[in-house]
Amino acid sequence: MRRHFSLLISASVGLAIFSALTLAHAPAGQGGPPGPGRGPAPVPLSQVKWETWNNTGLRAIPADTNPDGPAPRRDLTGIWDPARGGIGPRGARNPAPLTEWGQKLGNTHNSGDGIRQVPTEQINDPLSTMGDPGGYPRQLLFELRHVQFLNTPQSVVALFMWERRWRVIWTDGRRLPTDPDPRWYGYSIGRWEDDYTFVVNSNGTDERTWLDNAGNPHSNELRVEERWHRISEKKLELTVTLDDPKAYTKPWVALDKLQFVQIPSNTDLIEMMNAASEAQAVAASYRAK
Amino acid sequence: MNKRVIARLAAAVYLVVALPLLAHHGGASFDNEKTLTLKGTVTEWLWANPHCFLKIDVKDESGTTRNWNLETGNPTDITPNGYRRTSFKAGDAVTVTITPVKSGAPVGRIRTVTLPSGETLPRQ
Numbered sequence: 001m002r003r004h005f006s007l008l009i010s011a012s013v014g015l016a017i018f019s020a021l022t023l024a025h026a027p028a029g030q031g032g033p034p035g036p037g038r039g040p041a042p043v044p045l046s047q048v049k050w051e052t053w054n055n056t057g058l059r060a061i062p063a064d065t066n067p068d069g070p071a072p073r074r075d076l077t078g079i080w081d082p083a084r085g086g087i088g089p090r091g092a093r094n095p096a097p098l099t100e101w102g103q104k105l106g107n108t109h110n111s112g113d114g115i116r117q118v119p120t121e122q123i124n125d126p127l128s129t130m131g132d133p134g135g136y137p138r139q140l141l142f143e144l145r146h147v148q149f150l151n152t153p154q155s156v157v158a159l160f161m162w163e164r165r166w167r168v169i170w171t172d173g174r175r176l177p178t179d180p181d182p183r184w185y186g187y188s189i190g191r192w193e194d195d196y197t198f199v200v201n202s203n204g205t206d207e208r209t210w211l212d213n214a215g216n217p218h219s220n221e222l223r224v225e226e227r228w229h230r231i232s233e234k235k236l237e238l239t240v241t242l243d244d245p246k247a248y249t250k251p252w253v254a255l256d257k258l259q260f261v262q263i264p265s266n267t268d269l270i271e272m273m274n275a276a277s278e279a280q281a282v283a284a285s286y287r288a289k
Numbered sequence: 290m291n292k293r294v295i296a297r298l299a300a301a302v303y304l305v306v307a308l309p310l311l312a313h314h315g316g317a318s319f320d321n322e323k324t325l326t327l328k329g330t331v332t333e334w335l336w337a338n339p340h341c342f343l344k345i346d347v348k349d350e351s352g353t354t355r356n357w358n359l360e361t362g363n364p365t366d367i368t369p370n371g372y373r374r375t376s377f378k379a380g381d382a383v384t385v386t387i388t389p390v391k392s393g394a395p396v397g398r399i400r401t402v403t404l405p406s407g408e409t410l411p412r413q
Contacts, residue, residue: 056365084366089315112314119318128313128339145365213313272365278337285335285342285358286396 045234045261054270057146057161058083061259071230073195076149076156079267080236080260086144090114091214092254098217102247105207105217114214120286125210129283131276133184134163135209136202137224140240141254142213146269156190156198163274169200180204182220193227200226211242212254219246229257236260313339313363319398320391327385332356334377338363343377343399345385357395359387370411381405 044064061083091114098106110118112125126132134142139160146161154172159165169190180187180203187204202224211218222244229237240255242248329345343359361367364374377383382405387397403409 054368056368059369089313114315117315117317120314123314270365270368272338272363274338278335279339281335282337282340282342285344285360288358 045263048263050264050267053268055267056270057081058261058263061085061261065232065234065261068235069233071196071232074192074198075151076198076228076230076236077151078262078265079146079148079269081146081263082144082258082260085258086140086255088142088144089213091212091216092141093256094252095211095216095254096248096250096252099245099247099249101219102217102244105219105247106215109210109215109217111210111213111215114212114216116215123283123286125213125215126208127210127274128279131274131279133165133209134274136167136185136205137218137222137240137242137254138210138212139163139165139167139185140224140226140238141211143272144258145272146263147260161269162272164271176201176203182206184209186224196230198228198230200224200228202226217247218242218244221246234262236262316398318390318392318396319388321388323389324400325387325389325397327357327359327387329357329383329385331377331379331381331383333379334374336364336374341367341372343383343385343402345383347395355395357387357397359385359397359399361399367411371408372410376404376410 043062044066045062046064046066048058048062058081091111106116108124109116110122110124112118112120112123112128123129127134127138139162143162144160148159150157150159154170156169156171158167158169160167165185167185167188169188171190174189176189177187183204184206186202186206188200188202190198190200193199203222205218205220205222205224207218207220207222209218210216222242225241225243227239227241229239231237237257237259238255239253239257241251242254243251327345327347329347331343331345333342333344335342335344340360340363343361345357345359346354347357348354361372364372384403386400386402388400389397401409401411
């Protein structure tokens with residue numbers, strides 16, 4: 001009984017602190033250099049202090065994003081910050097049941113976190129131990145930090161802070177390849193479903209990459225749908241649905257309405273690479289003892 | 290409140306504070322109810338993704354020196370807490386409080402580190 005009581009107390013205190021930190025991590029404009037610092041209470045987005053160089057972004061989505069306005073028509077241009085909501089250390093939520101093929105592949109993945117977590121020296125994540133590209137759609141399910149969208153007449157270009165990757169999402173009317181050579185970041189086409197919802201469909205992924213940080217698998221038959229819904233001038237949300245009949249028994253939603261806030265277009269972001277030499281040095285540090 | 294409850298409370302606090310910094314791997318290897326204070330000399334500061342590492346030589350009571358491997362978060366997440374690529378150099382005398390691994394190996398996670406200047410990271 002006492003054991004249960006102490007566990008309950010621990011959990012309650014943890015939850016209370018988490019709540020407090022969620023507020024405390026909101027940008028306070030106190031200049032915890034560089035980038036917005038920590039503070040006792042969230043302040044409006046308009047009061048966040050941005051450094052000239054190397055900003056690390058918001059720590060929480062500010063409740064007050066004013067001055068805000070209506071979403072512009074068919075336009076995602078800008079730098080979007082998910083405020084750490086896209087880190088995804090334990091992997092996607094509620095994956096569909098694995099097929100036998102998916103189970104077999106997943107069993108070879110020794111992840112650092114989530115359901116396949118192993119001691120750090122046994123991790124075999126190709127991203128974190130070898131510096132392989134994280135790939136797609138892991139790009140959306142792990143370390144999804146800032147995304148900047150640029151428009152061209154034929155495409156929407158998405159620039160991702162993590163790994164400094166970009167994707168070209170073709171909007172020129174082409175169809176996805178029917179028999180694609182697998183690529184680390186697949187093939188993507190986009191269309192406006194309505195004036196505020198940009199739908200991206202992708203295929204041609206490389207099954208060497210993990211789906212997420214929990215080592216969930218995928219095949220190169222995976223098809224992904226991203227729905228980028230612009231709620232207002234400053235607010236955007238992303239929903240990701242996966243359909244991989246080779247690895248999963250049914251389609252499933254891997255990311256549900258992840259929130260983003262638009263930050264100033266002249267914000268310089270810190271470099272967040274996953275250099276092979278550094279990843280291998282970190283892995284060696286784990287294995288050295 | 291007995292010591293065990295206090296330890297659990299401390300662990301709960303630490304886990305919640307540390308969670309945003311530990312995106313790459315979980316805490317299964319670590320003894321989250323234990324804290325060690327180490328006084329040592331920096332041998333290397335690895336500023337890298339997915340984790341930064343501080344390596345320090347620590348002399349134990351028997352006079353034996355062990356090199357400790359101490360991890361913290363990635364540069365993006367620890368920069369707002371005051372850490373920099375230049376925060377440490379070989380030879381710096383530091384005091385570090387850590388969560389050690391369960392195995393007893395000289396490996397741990399940094400909770401706080403006090404620099405030669407007297408400044409303590411993470412900044413509050």
